[in-house]
Amino acid sequence: MNARSMEAGFGVGMATAEKGPQGGITLQPAGALWTRPALLLLAAMAVFASWYGQQPILAMTLLLLSFAVLCRLWSRHCLVRLFCGRTLERRRAFPGEEISMEISLRNGKWLALPWVRLENPIPGELRSSAEGAVSSSGRQDAVEVSLFLPGRNRARWTYRMLCRRRGFYPLGNLRVTSGDIFGLYTASLEFPAAETVLVYPRLLPLAKLPLPALQMLGDEKTERRICTDPTRPFGIRDHIPSDGLRHIHWKASARGQGLKRKIFEPTTTKKIALFFDVESFGSGEAFRAEAFELGISTVATVAFHAGKSEAQPGLYANTRSADTGRPIAVPPSGSRSQLVEILESLAKATPRASGSLDTLLSAAARTLPSGSCFVLVTGSSADIPQATLADLKARGYRITMVPVEGKTQPPSGATGDAVRISEASR
Incomplete structure (x- = not known):
C-alpha cells in the first residue's frame, strides 16, 4: 500500500496550475541614486541648469532622468500579464516516497523579461540535497531559479520532493522577481499557490x-454476545426489567404468558x-x-x-x-x-x-x-x-x-x- 494507490481509491485530488498575482507589484530601486527623492533632485538640477544655461549639466541630468524613467517603466510593466502556478503530482505520501512538483511561468505580453527569479517555498524536510541553496532574499525555506523569458512564452521545470518524515508541511505562495535589463529596479509579485503536503506515519510490519x-x-x-445487530432477529426469550421496552416482541407476548424479548444475532x-x-x-x-x-x-x-x-x-x-x-x-x-x-x-x-x-x-x-x-x-x-x-x-x-x-x-x-x-x- 502506498499513498498514490490510496489517493486513487479514495478520490484525493491534485493541485491546480497557473493563477494571477496576489496583491500589487513591489518596486525596489538598486541604489540611493534611483530612489524617488534622488530623481526629484535630478529634475531640479535640470531646471536650474537650463535656467543658468549650463548645457553639459543639463544634458547629463536629462540623460540620467530619461534612463531612470525608462528602466522604472520597464520594471513596473515587466510583471504585468504574468501567470505562475504550481502543480503537485499528489498531496499525500508515506516516508521515503517522492512527490513530483511542476512550476509553470507564462509571459502573456510581448515585452520580454531579461531576467526573472522565482522563489518556491519548500520545507527542508521535503527538499532533496540538490535543492539546498538559500534564496537571494535570505529565505531558508525557498528554492530559487533564474532564467530569461521571452515575450509570449512559457517556462516549466520540475522538482522531486523527497518525503523524509511524517508531518504536515505547508507550501507557501510563489514569489516572482524581475526588472529592467540594467538591474536598476527590481519588481516583485506574489502568486497564490498555498498548498499542503501530508506525509503519513510509517507503517510497521x-x-x-x-x-x-x-x-x-x-x-x-466468546460466550457473551457483546454486540448485536437489531436488523437480524433469530429468536425470543423472557423479558427482564433491565432489558427496557425497545425490543419487546409484542405479538409473542400477547400469545404467551408474560413479556417476551427479541434475540438478535451478534454483529460481525x-x-x-x-x-x-x-x-x-x-x-x-x-x-x-x-x-x-x-x-x-x-x-x-x-x-x-x-x-x-x-x-x-x-x-x-x-x-x-x-x-x-x-x-x-x-x-x-x-x-x-x-x-x-x-x-x-x-x-x-x-x-x-x-x-x-x-x-x-x-x-x-x-x-x-x-x-x-x-x-x-x-x-x-x-x-x-x-x-x-x-x-x-x-x-x-x-x-x-x-x-x-x-x-x-x-x-x-x-x-x-x-x-x-x-x-x-x-
Whole structure:
C-alpha cells in the first residue's frame, strides 16, 4: 500500500496550475541614486541648469532622468500579464516516497523579461540535497531559479520532493522577481499557490506488533454476545426489567404468558478505538521524539490492518492538530475513507497535549457501544489511569494497553492486556 494507490481509491485530488498575482507589484530601486527623492533632485538640477544655461549639466541630468524613467517603466510593466502556478503530482505520501512538483511561468505580453527569479517555498524536510541553496532574499525555506523569458512564452521545470518524515508541511505562495535589463529596479509579485503536503506515519510490519487486541481481527470464541445487530432477529426469550421496552416482541407476548424479548444475532463488525496519549511522551527537554514517532506508527499500523480485516477503527488523541490546534476525534466507522482520515489525522499530530488521557477516555466512552475494543498507546505504563480502565472494563469494554518503551508487564492493578513496543519494532 502506498499513498498514490490510496489517493486513487479514495478520490484525493491534485493541485491546480497557473493563477494571477496576489496583491500589487513591489518596486525596489538598486541604489540611493534611483530612489524617488534622488530623481526629484535630478529634475531640479535640470531646471536650474537650463535656467543658468549650463548645457553639459543639463544634458547629463536629462540623460540620467530619461534612463531612470525608462528602466522604472520597464520594471513596473515587466510583471504585468504574468501567470505562475504550481502543480503537485499528489498531496499525500508515506516516508521515503517522492512527490513530483511542476512550476509553470507564462509571459502573456510581448515585452520580454531579461531576467526573472522565482522563489518556491519548500520545507527542508521535503527538499532533496540538490535543492539546498538559500534564496537571494535570505529565505531558508525557498528554492530559487533564474532564467530569461521571452515575450509570449512559457517556462516549466520540475522538482522531486523527497518525503523524509511524517508531518504536515505547508507550501507557501510563489514569489516572482524581475526588472529592467540594467538591474536598476527590481519588481516583485506574489502568486497564490498555498498548498499542503501530508506525509503519513510509517507503517510497521504486523508481525512485529504482537498486540492482543489484534486477535479481534480474526476468529474469536466468546460466550457473551457483546454486540448485536437489531436488523437480524433469530429468536425470543423472557423479558427482564433491565432489558427496557425497545425490543419487546409484542405479538409473542400477547400469545404467551408474560413479556417476551427479541434475540438478535451478534454483529460481525467490531469497533476498535485507538487512543494515543501525547502527554505521556514528555515535553520540552524531556520529550522523547523517537518514542513519539514510534507510537504514532503503532497506531497507524493497527488502524491499517483493522480496516483490512473489515473491523471499524477509530482514533482519539489528546494532541493539538497542526492545522486546527484541536484534539483528534475520528469515531469508528466502516466507510471507505476512514483509513485515509485516520492517517491524515496522525500526520497532523504534534507533541503539544490538549488534555489528559483520562478525560479523553471518558468522553469517547459516552459515544462508543459496550463491547468495543480500546487500544491505548502511551509513552509509559505509569501514565495509564487505572481507575478509569477498571470502570470501562466493568461496563463491557475490552482494554489493551501499549506502552511504547515502557514496562514489559502490566503495572500493578492494571486491567486488560499489555505489550511493550520498543525501537526494535521498526
